[in-house]
Amino acid sequence: MYRSLKSVFSLSELALSTRKVGVSLLVGSAFLSGISHAELGYPEKEELKFGFIKLTDMAPLAIAYENGYFEDEGLYVSIEAQANWKVLLDRVIDGQLDGAHMLAGQPIGATIGYGTKADIITAFSMDLNGxxxxxxxxxxxxxxxxxxxxxxxxxxxxxxxxxxxxxxxxxxxxxxxxxxxxxxxxxxxxxxxxxxxxxxxxxxxxxxxxxxxxxxxxxxxxxxxxxxxxxxxxxxxxxxxxxxxxxxxxxxxxxxxxxxxxxxxxxxxxxxxPEKVFGVSKSWAEKYPNTHIRVVKAMIRAAKWLDENNNANRPEAVKILAKSQYVGADYDVIANSMTGTFEYEKGDKREIPDFNVFFRYNATYPYYSDAIWYLTQMRRWGQIAEPKSDEWFMETAKKVYRPDIYAQAAQSLIEEGLMDASEFPNFDTEDGFKPATSDFIDGVTYDGKxxxxxxxxxxxxxxxxxxx
Incomplete structure (x- = not known):
């Protein structure tokens, strides 16, 4: 922790000094080699607090913190477990939290006014399945x-x-x-x-x-x-x-x-x-655009680390998640699913390498079609009480899911040489809709359009x- 604090505060002091004298001393420093300050700009807010619920799919937050990816972006982040999903959402809305690991339906539900009404957006999908x-x-x-x-x-x-x-x-x-x-x-x-x-x-x-x-x-x-x-x-x-x-x-x-x-x-x-997302208030995103992009950058790197080399880093990730400040469950319990297997009836353990996906299959990209699926289920079960047009579904998805912010974060990572363009959707042609799929237990085809x-x-x- 001492190393983490020292690194962050050193960065903050350097950044402040640089802004005061108006020269780009940081660009050439060994500490920040490769960071594209000119393109992206400094974080408007450096000290951040993020919330999460004790589940293994909060992993991108934990890994971005533990591996120093937030630090690389000039961010001093603290991560705090929350009592339940309502408390977590309320604390993002009132500003006690800068952002949080959220249920994918939470930003959508808040935006349409189901339960708590608030403008919440997401530019990062945290995982698939799980x-x-x-x-x-x-x-x-x-x-x-x-x-x-x-x-x-x-x-x-x-x-x-x-x-x-x-x-x-x-x-x-x-x-x-x-x-x-x-x-x-x-x-x-x-x-x-x-x-x-x-x-x-x-x-x-x-x-x-x-x-x-x-x-x-x-x-x-x-x-x-x-x-x-x-x-x-x-x-x-x-x-x-x-x-x-x-x-x-x-x-x-x-x-x-x-x-x-x-x-x-x-x-x-x-x-x-799609399962969880990283959510922030719309007003927060508008006030701190560079900070938001940098947060997304750090979590993209964390997601890649979690999946790379055929899940080779998962045992290390399980050790981290088992800590009391994160999930706090026994190593063996977390590893039973995080390392590519899943146990059903006692002794019936089966290979499910994609039970937890954090980066493969463009898992981190915020697809409009994912948001629309959640809206269809809200309508199906009466949370959306009245019929809505297809256009309404699209307009609502675009209010909440922000692939434009994600693309800026990805492009910055590509320019820095930290990731390759082939690891992301083609941002010139991507329309935000996954192809129609029948990969459901009942074989029904879903077309987000x-x-x-x-x-x-x-x-x-x-x-x-x-x-x-």
Missing amino acids: NGITVSNDIWAKMKKHIPNGADGKPVHPISASSLKPVVDELKAEGKPFKMGMVFPVSTHNYELRYWLAAGGIHPGYYAPAKGDTSGQIDADALLSVTPPPQMPATMEAGTIHGYCVGEPWNQQAVFKGIGVPVITDYEIWKNN RPNDYLKSFKIGLKGDDQI
Whole structure:
């Protein structure tokens, strides 16, 4: 820590001196060789505080800090765990935090006024995949009867929620509700869990904010409610919920504790789905544009480090994340998923090299089509109460996702020789939309340019002029 503070304050003093005398002493210094000050400009704010929730996908923040990438940009950063997603968002809005590791739906939900209304933007996608759905041992024992086994005697994956439906129906016939936890109403976890349940014929319920009903349980076969990620295993063990959808390491924790079984990963629900983003307030980004670009630069480098050489750095990353100030879970629990494997039923460990992706497949780029997918799910489940035009979806995505800022950060890294243009999308031709894909558990095709047609393809969910 002494080295970190000394380096940062030395940089600040040098930068201040340079600005006062108006000469570019720093450009030629050995400490800052390769940094393109003339092109990008100095950070307007050097001391920054970022927030995160204790999940492995906060890794780009931890690595950017530990590897000195923030320092390279002239930034003195402190990173602070937050109690829950609402507290985290509120602290970004009121300025206690300069930015944060956020659920991809949080900047979108805030911008459209679902829950807290605020203008939040993102110029950096933190990862792909990384979540799982876990059920209690009792539910798993009942589900297994409806799941085919492979030649090795192990359950065939991916496991459809259709194997859960008879269990839910049985509980309903006994007058008992089936309950599952997810981390936040606008979380990827909520939408992935709903997607999986609905694809298997289980209705996850509607929201009706215009009527004051934000429970999300209208017409539900499965009652979903919010539980903070680190509390998921204990809440399930206590019998309060029958299962949950959460990021790592809290699915693997259930395996290690022997209290539940992860039945499916989000990679199997939607291959290479966007998960977390780095969010800042729009006003902060406008006040500190150079600082923002430099933050994105540092995290791009961190994401590359996490994935490079076929995940060779992951064991070192796990050691860092296991520290109490970051995720604070046991090394073996975090490594179970971060190093390219995932354990389902105890002893059923399978290779999933892309369970956590931080840089491959342009994972860090903020695609408009990702934002629009989240908006479709908000509409599907009633968080967006009224029908919206395809143009509205596009306009809203552009308010929140900022590939223009990302491109400036990437270009600066390319000019400095730290990264190659081939590692990024072609910014001259990129339109912000991934190709249409059918890589979902139900095979439905998603085309971000046609959101209303996409909504019409689902049997369960609001579409067209539907309203609750």
